Amino acid sequence: MDSALSSSLRLQAKACLALGSPFHAGLLDLAAEDCEAGGPTAALLAPWAGEDLRGLMAAAVPLRLLGGLHDLVLSGDAPPLADVYPKPGKEFDAASAWPQARLAMTQHAARLAAFMDHEPQTNEVRRSVCLLGGFLTVAQETGLPLRCFEIAASAGLNTSWDRYRYDLSGAAWGPESPVLLPTEWTGPSPPLDAPVVVSHRAACDRRPVDLNDPALRRRLLAYVWPDQFDRLTRIRAAIEVTLAQGVRVEAADAVEWTARLAAPSPGAATVIYHSVFWQYMPRENQAALRQTIENIGLSATNEAPLAWLRMEPPPENMALMEIRLTMWPGGAERLLGTVHPHGASVSWTG
Known part of the structure; x- marks a missing residue:
């Protein structure tokens, strides 16, 4: 054995x-x-x-x-x-x-x-709580609409991140929504008053989950732990919101898709983002995607900036998630905070 x-x-x-x-x-x-x-x-x-x-x-x-x-x-x-x-x-x-x-x-x-035989599809919708601070930071610092490109989007639930209501330990953000995402937030609040306009959104996954297919929708629910009833309630509500928005996740290789679609565009901040995805990629693919994003960043300007936002575990601790943001021009990287893998808590540094 x-x-x-x-x-x-x-x-x-x-x-x-x-x-x-x-x-x-x-x-x-x-x-x-x-x-x-x-x-x-x-x-x-x-x-x-x-x-x-x-x-x-x-x-x-x-x-x-x-x-x-x-x-x-x-x-x-x-x-x-x-x-x-x-x-x-x-x-x-x-x-x-x-x-x-x-x-x-x-x-x-x-x-x-x-x-x-298939890798997990863990489209945990409360991870949008963790990503929210990054989106708000990009919006505040650039003053531009956001073009959002999600890699490894699974069913696309976090592609609709701006359609949910957030409760950050009493500080609220977002429209009225059947999806309420509470979290224990410590540290300074993100810039909740930053004007946010999502001018474009797109998503890819190697094996996207078609929410119109009952078997695939069930597969998504299967990865939610059965004794966590609040998570099951949230994901079911998020599925309905995503279906209503008509979100489409393209079946594509992350490197090819990013290179093809995510070039900076004048008058908008392009945001490439992902959550709990990196560990499933072979190292050579990780290197290729990183190089692709960095190459795209070389063409970024103040009028057409690029942001790489991700929620991933550091190599030495798979139980802890970090929120990191890299922005171009310049390519400066910073740690925005650490988070619970399912978004239950956020320790924000900004």
């Missing part, structure tokens, strides 16, 4: 517990034991055998397993599993759910394997 596989499950269990999902934490601890015993968990994770722990976590293998099980629940195709999964107003615990989860890994092995 590959010890890195069980270690990845236990490491993700600790992260789930720290991030407020005791149900998923418990499932993963039990799955780790099953993996070590050569049970159905080991069979499902076999395609990643030989990968080191860092690679397993970067590929989010434990989250793929959790997403696959939740997808079975949401589909209605595994009623016994659904009966023991979290529901509002109902008591639940991982130990009670585990026998059905383990059975589902056997009865639905092919379906789970197919689900896990």
Whole structure:
């Protein structure tokens, strides 16, 4: 048995517990034991055998397993599993759910394997809270409308960031909206009075989620942790807003798409942005995208500035997210703040 596989499950269990999902934490601890015993968990994770722990976590293998099980629940195709999964107003615990989860890994092995073959689509809408301060900073410092280009947009929920209502520990921003995004905000407020006009928005993803497809919409929901009912409520509301706005996410390679579309434009600030995406790219692709953005920045002027806004974990701590902003002309980079991976809290420095 590959010890890195069980270690990845236990490491993700600790992260789930720290991030407020005791149900998923418990499932993963039990799955780790099953993996070590050569049970159905080991069979499902076999395609990643030989990968080191860092690679397993970067590929989010434990989250793929959790997403696959939740997808079975949401589909209605595994009623016994659904009966023991979290529901509002109902008591639940991982130990009670585990026998059905383990059975589902056997009865639905092919379906789970197919689900896990694709990288996670974690379109956490509250990450817009983390990005908001960056957009406001660009708007204030340039005084220009924003042309927004989102890389790895998944279903495009964060492409509609300006259509949501924000509560930054009592400081509000945004229109009236069915999507309310609260967060614990510490540090100075971002420039909430900066005039914001989004003159253009576009998005790409290698495998975009078509929200008009029920199966793909369900896949998106499957990666929301089932015992976090507020997150499920928010993402469902954001899906409706995004559908109403007609947001289209283009299926494209990030490097090619960025080079083709995101050149600076006079009279607007071009913003290239992404969240929790970098770790899924091979290093050579990371280098190519960075070089592409820097090359675009060389043509930026004060009348046509470029901003690169991102929410990503630093290499040494995958549980902590940083908000970084690089602006051209000049290419000066700064750390704007650190944030909870799901946007529950923001520590802002500006």
